[in-house]
Amino acid sequence: MTSHAHSANPPAHPTAEEEVARICQDLLRIDTSNFGDGSGPGERAAAEYVMASLHEVGLSPELFESAPGRASVVVRLPGQDPTRPALVLHGHLDVVPAQASDWSVDPFAGEEKDGLLWGRGAVDMKDMDAMILAVVRQMVREGRKPARDVVVAFFADEEAGGTYGASWAVDHRPEIFEGATEAISEVGGFSVDIDGKRAYLLQTAEKGIAWLRLVAEGRAGHGSQVNADNAVTHLAAAVARIGAYQWPYTITPTVDALLRGVAELTDLPYDPRDEASIDALVAALGPASRFVGATVRHTSNPTQLGAGYKANVIPGRAEAAIDARLLPGHEDEGFAVIEGLVGEHVRIEPIHRDISLEVPFEGDLVDAMIASLHAEDPGATVLPYTLSGGTDNKSLARLGITGYGFAPLQLPADLDFSGMFHGVDERVPVASLKFGVRVLDRLLRTC
Structure with a gap:
């Protein structure tokens, strides 16, 4: 057997x-x-x-x-x-x-x-x-x-x-x-709640990066003396101008498509020339409004400061860092504004620059991404959006x-x-x- x-x-x-x-x-x-x-x-x-x-x-x-x-x-x-x-x-x-x-x-x-x-x-x-x-x-x-x-x-x-x-x-x-x-x-591909309806934001654009060093040079000297060429003063003025600058709204094609989609879901009015209507639509995105609110305009934030080595010594040099994020298709004009805000006593040195991106919200891959989401969440809306980072x-x-x-x-x-x-x-x-x-x-x- x-x-x-x-x-x-x-x-x-x-x-x-x-x-x-x-x-x-x-x-x-x-x-x-x-x-x-x-x-x-x-x-x-x-x-x-x-x-x-x-x-x-x-x-x-x-x-x-x-x-x-x-x-x-x-x-x-x-x-x-x-x-x-x-x-x-x-x-x-x-x-x-x-x-x-x-x-x-x-x-x-x-x-x-x-x-x-x-x-x-x-x-x-x-x-x-x-x-x-x-x-x-x-x-x-x-x-x-x-x-x-x-x-x-x-x-x-x-x-x-x-x-x-x-x-x-x-x-x-x-x-x-x-x-x-x-x-x-x-x-991208994450869900947000818009007026009680679930929508997914598919990232089709991202801002350009401009990490910039501002350098001011002046006359070093004793802190008790009159000094009209103070590097710290030059730098501080430039940093304050950049940090306080109110960038105008600039609606790119991706952001326009997103806001139109939000308007359809919420029945809110949308006028790309009306900042109040834009603000209301951005707010309707709930927590995601932080991301989207930074993509209706350029941004430029001072992030670092450095100068001097003693309280009674005026340094000959002062530096700051700026994190600028520039919209697709508008990078040159955005950078030109920053150059104007810096002024004559401060120069700009690049720390890191990188391109912006904006790609079509259409085509076989986009269709497949949308279909894959709909297979798990039928009826959900899928909208394009711009990433404020990179x-x-x-x-x-x-x-x-x-x-x-x-x-x-x-x-x-x-x-x-x-x-x-x-x-x-x-x-x-x-x-x-x-x-x-x-x-x-x-x-x-x-x-």
Whole structure:
């Protein structure tokens, strides 16, 4: 008699929905603070975690460093139709620093509380990193290919302009992006409540960045003397003019489309020449009004001051930093205004400049993003919007890659999502992550 041993069924692998929260927690617990001066821990530990997560399902990702510890990871997923242009699906592994004393939880403990994951990076953008990893792992385990080739990338240094991350990759490893024409990353696809109706904001534009150093030089001397050429006075006047300047409203095509959509949902009037009507529509966006309110005009905020070494010594030099964010299509005129406000005694030195972006709210990819949201939330409105900050899509644009912000999250109406970017007590609902992986999985299958 021959006996047959019956082996137990192998354990089922967790689905993307089942493991996205764990992955997000793991990433939150890795401190990747980016101080912008090279003093942080770097992204290497997080990059190695990503490598292990991808290796585990049989992929062969590549880790590369632009400088010691400044690590990025990339892997290419072959698509069902390799003749189509590739899609770049990218996130960044670094986070802005967190002052633990300001938080109600340890910002790097990855704590789950009240159905939310708390920690620095929970919304910017380890939530999306986790969603990407979870979806990719599930697709590979199930033997499914995306509709077209997908370049999956996790970059270093986005929070300091991408010099050691996406920008470095574009300059030194452009072959990674061979054949890619479109990209998806932060910050869009999240829901907002507008007059009791749920809408999703899909990011199709972002402001240009102009981080500027103002330098005033004058006559150094004794603090007790009359000095008409005081560098501190020159600088302070320039900083005050820039900080107090009221930029006029300038409505770009993306913002115009958003405001028209909000007007339809709320029955509020919209006149692009009437600031009061614009303000009312922006206010109707609730917590998201903070994001949108900064995109109806240029902004220029003084952020740093430095001068002198003793109370009774007039220094010969004084410096300040300005963070200017300039609207797509209007950057030159915005910069010209700043130059006029600075005046004759102060010169401008660039710290970091980067382009603005504005891309079409139409086409097959946009249609697929909207359809993926509607599959999970039928009847919801999807509107384009402009991001007041910047993303790594700026770097990819140098290769002719059209970038969108789409990190899909269905959020509670009362959660101040936009306020948590670089804020205190950053957190994301677990249910939102599960929603996001369902949308993202569908998108990769169909786009």
